[in-house]
Amino acid sequence: MSNRTFTMIKPDATKKGDTGAILDQIIKAGFAVKAMKWTKLTQEQAGLFYDIHRERPFFGELVDFMSSGPIVAAILEKDNAVEDFRTLIGATNPAQAAEGTIRKRFAASIGENAVHGSDSDENAAIEGNFFFSALERF
Ligand code: CMP
Numbered sequence: 001m002s003n004r005t006f007t008m009i010k011p012d013a014t015k016k017g018d019t020g021a022i023l024d025q026i027i028k029a030g031f032a033v034k035a036m037k038w039t040k041l042t043q044e045q046a047g048l049f050y051d052i053h054r055e056r057p058f059f060g061e062l063v064d065f066m067s068s069g070p071i072v073a074a075i076l077e078k079d080n081a082v083e084d085f086r087t088l089i090g091a092t093n094p095a096q097a098a099e100g101t102i103r104k105r106f107a108a109s110i111g112e113n114a115v116h117g118s119d120s121d122e123n124a125a126i127e128g129n130f131f132f133s134a135l136e137r138f
Helices: 011-016 019-028 043-049 059-066 081-089 102-106 121-131
Strands: 004-009 032-039 071-077 115-117
Touching: 004 019, 004 081, 004 121, 011 019, 011 059, 011 071, 019 071, 019 081, 019 102, 032 121, 043 059, 043 121, 071 081, 081 102, 081 115, 081 121, 102 115
Parallel strands: none
Antiparallel strands: 004 071, 004 115, 032 071
């Protein structure tokens, strides 16, 4: 069990002005920010980040969406971070997400689902390293 996870606030949420409210919910749930940046992915970068999904039918849609506007990338710390963060954000499909979760509150669809959360300690490390150097973590 690791104490770090990685998240992105996705373009649907940054465009709607939900960034502050989402960060507030994350911090109030006990996660400490260890690294954070506001940036925008190119199609190529979005494809590399989601390379594991390259063969899925929704890959093109996912890459188009994730490069369509700004995102906030962050490394978060808390005991049991990966699992607790996935509980906080709720199911991938907001229609199936529990009441009060970030996706239930802020997401519109399975594709435009407001936030990403790493699904394992291994992927949390890979995804954090995708965005942040050692000099950008505190
Ligand atoms: P995320 O947790 O960022 O990881 C992969 C993403 O692929 C997922 O959230 C969704 O945004 C997206 N995704 C998963 N399933 C579908 C689908 N059936 N149609 C469109 N996008 C999807």
